[in-house]
Amino acid sequence: MQITSVGGSYDSSAEVLTANVTVKNLMQEAIGTPDGTMTAPNGIRVFFSTGPTVQTGAGSVSVANPDGYAFFTAADQPYFTYSEILDKNEVSAAKTWQFDVPTTVGTFTFTLLVQTEVQYLLVINEVLTNPGGAISDVNGEWFEIYNAGTLGVDLQGLVIADSAASGRRPYHVIASSINVPSGGYAVLGAVVDTVINGGADVDYAYGSALALANSVDALKISRVYGTDTLTLDRVSYLNAAVSAQNGISRELKNPALDNANMDGSNWADASATAVYGAAGRGTPRAQNSAYVP
Template identity: 40%
Template sequence: MQQTADGGYIIVGSWLIKTDSQGNEEWINESISGRSVQQTTDGGYIITGTNSGDIENGDVWLIKTDSQGQEEWIQTYGENSLFEWGTSVQQTTDGGYIITGVVGYYDEFESLYYVDVLLLKTDSQGDTLWTNTLGSEDINIGNSVQQTADNGYIVTGWMRPNDDDENVLLIKTDSNGNEEWNQTFGGSSNDAGNSVQQTEDGGYIITGYKYSFGDHDVWLIKTASNGDSLWTRIIGGSISDMGNSVQQTADGGYIIAGNTSHFNGNVVLLIKTDSLGNVDLGTELVINEIMQNPSAVNDSDGEWFEIFNSGNFTWDLNEWTIKDAGTDNHTTSSLEWSSLYINPGEYLVLGNNSDYNTNGGVNVDYQYSDITLANGADEIILINTYGTVFDSVAYDGGTTFPDPTGESMALVHPDSNNNVGTNWQESTTSYGDGDLGTPGLPNFLSDISLNLTSLDFDTVNVNESGVLNLTISNDGNGPLQLDSLYTNSTLFILSFTDSLIDISAVLQVTFTPTEFGPGTATLYIESNDPDESLVEVSLIGFGYYPSPDIELESTSIDFGGVMDGLTGTQLLYVYNTGDTGLELDTMYCTGNFSVIPGNGIVDAGDTL
């Protein structure tokens, strides 16, 4: 996979796929497969791989496509007596291409493979300019190639004698593919280089993997310009991690893309290091909460403690040791428990009883044995499979630590030193059968509460404003952080200054209609509430134009009998029940009737 000039991505495997920057498919070519793809200077793509799924019969192929993934030309390279495949391709400064991969054969008499690194240079049409094979051992694999500043090439992969361990291989050639030097890195383990780049100082940075501590870890190797190792770094958790691509960053550090194993499958791994390959892993695993003296149930049924993963890696706690400074000792086992993985930002609750109905109402992720959490002073020590103490807490039974009954001891923050008693507090949040604690949750957490679920502004004159208040309360035991407040309509404006709420704060909402008719919207409140990170409030209003409303005292006037030559007079009251002035332009009668006045103005709520 490579990011393209438009910010999207080009991916090759069984198919050639182009996506936008969000990973949405733009096009796919199911007839093209390969192992490496790069965008070319004309906006098209170059792909290398093999034309056969049979390892012993394939030839290298090189495919050039246009910007829409349509094939422009294809070339194959190989001999009938050998198998070849391409693993990496780059466009070179002369417009041609450099390919690395493997070339080899199977010796049926010895039942062994003999494989060399393949380095193949072509012109811009894929015609071969030269081919070289590199490597001094029985098996030599090229996984990545880059053109260097002197127009030579740098290749990484791995090598090993038959029936021996694999080591990282680094080969430097001149511009014609002739080897200038090679270096190997590793020892009595299976290691490989998957990506190499020349660095600003003229040296090289390699990533791949190293088999260490029972699993694969990302391996980062920095060399001088002659390939001598300057430093190496092993990066990873207690499960399999692998580096697949490395680039130097603008700050002189490095960015590594790879994958890490997970009980749900492989997931993408992205690691940023400084210029010396150091990674800030954070505090990693922290003993974060301890219930040593429950009240709702007996100690033998309801003791537990919690671990928090504050780092960047998933850890598998299978076959780790939990102990104290005395005789308590337990080795974890995943034979009956599948919840020994702890991902970044997750909590793992370990207890002496996993039955929710009898342990006080705790969801225990792992049940241990042979461990007792003393009500006075005691220790909890967490040790990995290689004897490294990952974390430990020695609480003192009330001298500096809390010594509660029915409440857990809670670390005030995962970054706090958990062996300083003043960094612990008694929990105040109820769980299960009534004891206080936050098993599986942050120790101090917010809880958002609103006094209204909707705001109804009723009618507001067009281009005028109505204001309503919404009270936001924090019912939790930790500060409520409002990360974002917004609406999906410009008719409603928010006014708020307190983004951090301890108890409560008032949000002012203003409705300013711009036309006659209803106005509706939704107010969104994003916060650090762990179970209600987004709450919504409906907003309702009606834009209204002020208008008069005429009402008459009567719709008929009866003068009764009036003698000839005399005049009868009756009064008629005109009411304005509207909310703006009523203009009476003309008032007149027909026949022998007349009206005074002939016009007038009636103020809102007044009478004429």
């Protein structure tokens, strides 16, 4: 985050310092939103972690017009709210900040921190719907999630589901902590036992909660938000001959691409040289063999 004053003035008779302050988002993720679309109820809150503290001169300085006071890192810290969604490198509208500053004060300092909702940039990056060979679908299915964001994400508490011809199955809540660092991967599969799942290094087992059809299906990961769920990413496929080949995963060519259609040109089969376990083709928890910069 970058906090910038874009102009200011001092009224010596009223002893009030005025500054027009903007917030710039330097992260990959959008801020002020849980999903990139919905504005977070509390917006983007810039709060005073310390200060204002007088460094030279005499007297005390205080924030004159905060939007409120709340507990962030301590009690009764003043804050300003920016009720916006800011994408990467986007700058907010300017907001007027005022400080009560006696003329006897020379300089003062403060420390600002930001509290806000951050969009999770999780991408369904690779999917094996049909393990094939001696590995059953019940044991061998898996999919990979890539974190395209700046911040690490813990998957615990997020929900996953698939939707076959009969409709969407109930959401499964990810029950254990799975930390996915920026630029990192996590593999979710039916079982973690590499002896029976074909050799995939699975970080989390969802058991029978998902069952990826070898025909038509969709897969999604969502965030629980209040009493609702917000979709973070979703992929689907209609062509079994393309997306449910025996023992071959489908790989997204680049995590920045639109990944909604697994049958489409943004996806490709795992390379014949990308072998994991005994005979499976795919790159679980690694850069895809089909990756194109």
